[in-house]
Amino acid sequence: MRTAFAALVAAALLPVLAPQAAAQGAAKVLRVVPHSNLAILDPIWTTAYMSRNHGYMIYDTLFGTDEKAQIRPQMVESWTESPDKRLWTFKLRPGLAFHDGKPVTPEDVIASLQRWGKRDAMGVALFSFVERMDSPAPDTFRIFLREACGFLLEAIGKPSSSVPFIMPKRVADTDAFKQIEEHIGSGPYVFKRDEFKPGDKAVYLKNTKYVPRKEPPSGSAGGKHVYVDRVEWNLALRDAQSQVNALAKGEVDILEAPAFESVEALKKLPEVQIVMSGPTGLQYMARFNHLHKPFDNPKVRQAALAAFSQLPFLQAQVGLKEYYRVCPSMFTCNTPYGSAVGSEIQSKSNIRKAQELLKASGYDGTPVVLMKPTDLAAIQKLPDVAAQLMRQAGFKVDLQAMDWQTLVGRRAKKDAPDKGGWNMFLTAWQSHDIWNPIANAALDGKGEKSGWFGWAKDDRLEELRAQFMRATDDAKKKKLAEAIQTRAFEIATHAPLGEYVQPVAARKNISGFFVTNSNIYWNLKKN
Template structure:
């Protein structure tokens, strides 16, 4: 299936990286001396379909890819960008030139050394084929390699969030030779080669994927950064990712020891938390749960009155209660950033989020020409159970005011393709977004224009104002404006923020409760 840059950005949003550490659990240092060897079995909800993080960075692709590939910068446990493939860097006084010196001991998993040409080729592909890269590109004059150890990014104008963006999805560094002449679907298994601590061993499509330690990996020395940054020891021989799409099978497998780690649906939280044979722990931050109305001609929500009506029709507390599992996991806020994400969290638009008036919603729909008996087309996925549940609850709300609903359910990748194949052929879709991002160019809630037609000169102006910021205070003031504007035009309707969590065997040690990052983990005897 052809993948567009926007689909890549939306899929990246479902990687669910977010916020700050949970308050429970043990630290890796408290787990005793590491044990080298063994296999960790991890249940994942869907096959990654591709290991190309630009062409198809869905949740599973991204989290497996993070074990294989690295960037110039990576985020630590607090989502601060830290050097990874960069040794040192400088910024010119006018903030128009960034000079990066690369680490000299880094090799790809085929033994070839990392060079500046590889970095330039990877970042130029990011500019062309990834939504964030496309939004950054107007500010970039050139990306060059003065020598094989140096990369220079020259800017046309200062760009406040550039380092954060270089630590974001799509900036993974690949060998330049493997990026030549790629189709839109990206590279195949034979070119899935990175500089990370694990490499691809085998892949039984739809069943399982196995990574094995890359013995030539040269680690950074920083032990305290955590997250995706710093030292990576690769204690495990292999990590096996089992595709388990059925939630009952997922839970049974956890309880019987078929897999060692999983990230189940929220409605399984209380059951697993009560199991003394499992560790259940919050992961960093959470995600923004959203309903997306379609602005494109042909959609019933192209009329702003219809979007206002949809917001008034959704009983958000009831929807959250029905689909959010434990109250420990749900934060009722209209923000598109986690409350733990201090740089981007805002309360702007909160009064619009709190609105609920089905009678007025029906009036507004009628004014927009949507009357009793009309059919609303919802597109959703069965890859993430919450999405389908939200769709059914929206269907119920629409039915109560006399509207019909057609729900089409696909796997995640097909759903994304369906949304762009016929821009005006759908009315509503459901997604969740990364709530930890500090650059608006990385935030799908602000960059959905090529999907649902919500672009506008006013939005573009606010994004430019953010990029021109020189202080965190200036940047935060623009975030407030951006969120207020989002709630004004209703490009997305946020239902809540959800905390993330995992359930895993007590034998898993050294795990920093950071999604599916296992390079510093081991299995106790």
């Protein structure tokens, strides 16, 4: 009787359980919880990291940047440069094809680069040198420069926002200030547009026709081998504790950005591993508004720099020693231009020195409007530390709490702080975005015209950056980067507040992680 009943129950449940079991057996699905929501599908139109990561799934790049920050060919098979470095000729790898089966042509590449060159800071800088581009053969394209520049490969191989992804010409011909409507690339995954529900999930299928390079994966370079059939980004799971619970129960495979508060708990779970994503990580940064009192005075900014010892920020925000490091470089440490040159004002700082500098600056007690985002856990504690250190140095601080999006809107305003403007905010950058003087937006010295928020204006800085763009010798570029950093510390464009590495949490049956700063999902195996 009991056996008959069990059989009956099994028979009743079979239709419910069988499809799931069959589906799981048939396809290997990698279930990922990304660090944020994916809403914008055009990685050129926005600089949002989620859009960039989406781009890496479906598009390929001409070059990649390896874990040692070296530029490596990706879609390009070989290239040459003329002796005067004004003509660059690139040959594409054979067999490159978009997801619709059409081959990747030099025309696609040229259109993609042109669109990117209108939006990205390094792209705009590069295209100020570009005279024209053409295609002398079906697998070759050329870039003609008006004058030699030393960052062409660094620009078209840049690993972070905005990455010059290669799209079909018909897509890349879209106005750079309008979002693309078609999402088709030649990358290792195919985007399932019909399954995409923003705020719910994004689905990518393995591109079975993709031919990876032979080199091992490293950074955004190397072979992009795909060992799963399908990757699902869970865009709905954003509560930190629920993410941990879901990973513990095996409902998801990877947490891209678990909260630091959760890391110790995650380490104790037998089925979970903590993976260090990359050696360079991210940098915290305080940005001054150079337009208004008191930070229109470089001496006041220097006083703030002197007050901002990095350790308190890192201890408060990250807490776990193995994930942070003090680094005085504006280009982040362990990168080609990372150094401590010129950083003494901050690296040898203390409150007494800050007090002296502030007194000498003629600071008149104008309150510093410091914007504090209350809803962004990744940087939420930094403004409190900054406010405390500044108060100890003698500043009056008006710490104003707001949500991150209000802060993002407000920081674009050039009004005086008492009329809706601001004096200071804090943020974090991936090292890829700030590791050279052209990409680093905080080192832009153009002022109000087109500089980044805070609008630092310094002709000497711009002159040094212009020299850096033209320098073609690595040793000279390094010297110039040091000079730029020295100048930036002199005028206190901003304050680097230390670096951290974002750990990734994954189930132990996931293997194949490699060193990269972006969240990249190739080479991963699910056992």
